[in-house]
Amino acid sequence: MKRxxxxxxxxxxxxxxxxxxxxxxxxxxNGHGSLPPRRLCPHCGSDELAEVALPETGTIETFTVxxxxxxxxxxxxxxxxxxxxxxxxxxxxxxxxxxxxxxETGMEVEAGIGETETTGERILVFHPR
Amino acid sequence: xxxxxxxxxxxxxxxxxxxxxxRDLFAxxxxxxxxxxxIDRSLVEQLNxxxxxxxxxxxxxxxxxxxxxxxxxxxxxxRYESACASSGVAVREAVKDVRNGEADVVLVGGxxxxxxxxTAKTTEALAIAADxxxxxxAGMTFPAAYALMAQAYFEQYGGSRExxxxxxxxNHDNALGNEFAQFQREIxxxxxxxxxxxxxxxxxxxxCPITDGASAIVLVSDEFAEQHDLDAPVSITGTGQGxxxxxxxxxxxxxxxxxxxxxxxxxxxxxxIDATDVSVAEVHDCFTIAEVLALEAxxxxxxxxxxxxxxxxxxxxxxxxPINLSGGLKAKGHPVGATGTSQIxxxxxxxxGDHHNSDAVDGDVxxxxxxxxxxxxxxxxVLEVNQ
Numbered sequence: 092m093k094r095x096x097x098x099x100x101x102x103x104x105x106x107x108x109x110x111x112x113x114x115x116x117x118x119x120x121n122g123h124g125s126l127p128p129r130r131l132c133p134h135c136g137s138d139e140l141a142e143v144a145l146p147e148t149g150t151i152e153t154f155t156v157x158x159x160x161x162x163x164x165x166x167x168x169x170x171x172x173x174x175x176x177x178x179x180x181x182x183x184x185x186x187x188x189x190x191x192x193x194x195e196t197g198m199e200v201e202a203g204i205g206e207t208e209t210t211g212e213r214i215l216v217f218h219p220r
Numbered sequence: 221x222x223x224x225x226x227x228x229x230x231x232x233x234x235x236x237x238x239x240x241x242x243r244d245l246f247a248x249x250x251x252x253x254x255x256x257x258x259i260d261r262s263l264v265e266q267l268n269x270x271x272x273x274x275x276x277x278x279x280x281x282x283x284x285x286x287x288x289x290x291x292x293x294x295x296x297x298x299r300y301e302s303a304c305a306s307s308g309v310a311v312r313e314a315v316k317d318v319r320n321g322e323a324d325v326v327l328v329g330g331x332x333x334x335x336x337x338x339t340a341k342t343t344e345a346l347a348i349a350a351d352x353x354x355x356x357x358a359g360m361t362f363p364a365a366y367a368l369m370a371q372a373y374f375e376q377y378g379g380s381r382e383x384x385x386x387x388x389x390x391n392h393d394n395a396l397g398n399e400f401a402q403f404q405r406e407i408x409x410x411x412x413x414x415x416x417x418x419x420x421x422x423x424x425x426x427x428c429p430i431t432d433g434a435s436a437i438v439l440v441s442d443e444f445a446e447q448h449d450l451d452a453p454v455s456i457t458g459t460g461q462g463x464x465x466x467x468x469x470x471x472x473x474x475x476x477x478x479x480x481x482x483x484x485x486x487x488x489x490x491x492x493i494d495a496t497d498v499s500v501a502e503v504h505d506c507f508t509i510a511e512v513l514a515l516e517a518x519x520x521x522x523x524x525x526x527x528x529x530x531x532x533x534x535x536x537x538x539x540x541x542p543i544n545l546s547g548g549l550k551a552k553g554h555p556v557g558a559t560g561t562s563q564i565x566x567x568x569x570x571x572x573g574d575h576h577n578s579d580a581v582d583g584d585v586x587x588x589x590x591x592x593x594x595x596x597x598x599x600x601x602v603l604e605v606n607q
């Protein structure tokens with residue numbers, strides 16, 4: 092179920108693209124990456140934004156094991172939230188397919204789509220490569 | 221341009237007050253501040269009020285006029301919302317108005333009611349200060365966000381959970397004797413390390429508590445203080461504000477807080493001082509790692525070097541630069557909308573000599589650092605005892 096219809100559009104497009112194996116991000120003429128929805132580059136204000144293929148793998152730049160969650164994620168704990176660097180852009184999601192205590196900074200991962208345990212909402216996930 | 225004096229300050233007890241509403245808390249803090257200033261409330265020209273989650277916790281928006289009523293004012297009132305920096309921003313706008321001659325007497329304050337939501341709902345409510353699409357939906361909570369920064373800091377500069385525990389121990393120690401503090405009990409490094417984990421590497425004792433409370437200050441122009449023969453020895457001589465990308469993933473740095481660096485630089489320039497002039501600071505230690513990031517952003521330490529400051533005794537009560545002599549957010553409590561003005565309250569009392577920890581202050585320059593979200597908004601203020 093959508094939480095906020097209008098705001099979800101760009102985000103859902105991004106998740107759909109990841110799900111169909113055609114993940115992308117936005118890149119401005121100056122080479123800054125960002126995730127949709129955007130009208131302007133958040134780094135330089137350029138309005139020349141093009142969709143660029145998300146690299147197949149990224150590396151975990153930082154992560155945490157969440158043990159106390161908000162109600163929407165209560166049944167998911169413990170889970171790993173990670174910020175992954177894909178080169179042109181970073182993305183935040185949950186690690187899957189690995190024990191929470193085995194996650195490490197620098198681990199190579201690929202992006203996918205999963206569901207939360209608590210609400211069944213779609214979510215950006217990462218799997219070890 | 222006139223100078224801006226802190227004529228009076230007021231706080232409620234910070235803690236769990238399930239029987240009290242936000243308006244009742246602010247009524248108390250504002251009355252205390254006006255009594256402390258010795259100013260009749262009819263002279264107050266405007267209220268600048270900070271609050272973050274009133275819609276969620278009390279089903280109450282538009283809190284400016286409501287809180288003016290609670291404070292007994294017949295004056296225009298505006299609510300400022302900038303997450304946990306809400307009342308820091310309210311102070312900055314008040315300083316500008318007094319300097320510009322728009323007003324001679326401004327009541328600034330904030331309040332937050334949080335305990336009535338319970339831990340899980342409060343966690344959810346605080347999370348809306350992060351990017352809903354790209355952070356909250358990935359299950360990021362505020363402890364998790366600061367844990368991501370802590371992990372990045374450890375990776376880049378080193379540091380350990382013990383170093384963070386020493387910060388918690390120090391701030392609890394500072395709160396002993398602070399009648400307004402939520403926690404007035406000592407903890408040990410072992411207590412902190414043995415506490416349940418919240419978001420690795422942060423445990424329960426690395427986090428500030430959920431707090432109900434209010435704070436208020438009365439700011440006046442130099443001329444008003446003189447005309448009314450006010451005893452107001454402390455002035456706000458510098459103000460600065462900085463911003464950063466909302467989501468951590470879009471930031472240039474994960475182990476630095478440039479918004480606070482910018483705010484500090486601006487505030488120091490405004491006051492005509494530098495970091496070496498500062499005698500005491502109240503910094504936004506919502507999590508232990510946040511104090512480390514603040515000390516580096518305020519230029520008290522180089523990047524990567526503040527992590528052991530508490531353990532080395534440099535920022536303790538008897539150290540060279542005592543930090544969070546109130547107990548900080550960690551032990552004093554963090555009613556988010558009230559925190560910015562509460563820091564100014566503590567510093568004012570520390571500098572004018574009527575704080576339980578005033579003896580620890582050697583000098584007459586204080587700095588308040590108030591951060592919103594994962595430091596996407598920050599204000600820094602410089603307070604000085606008039607020469």
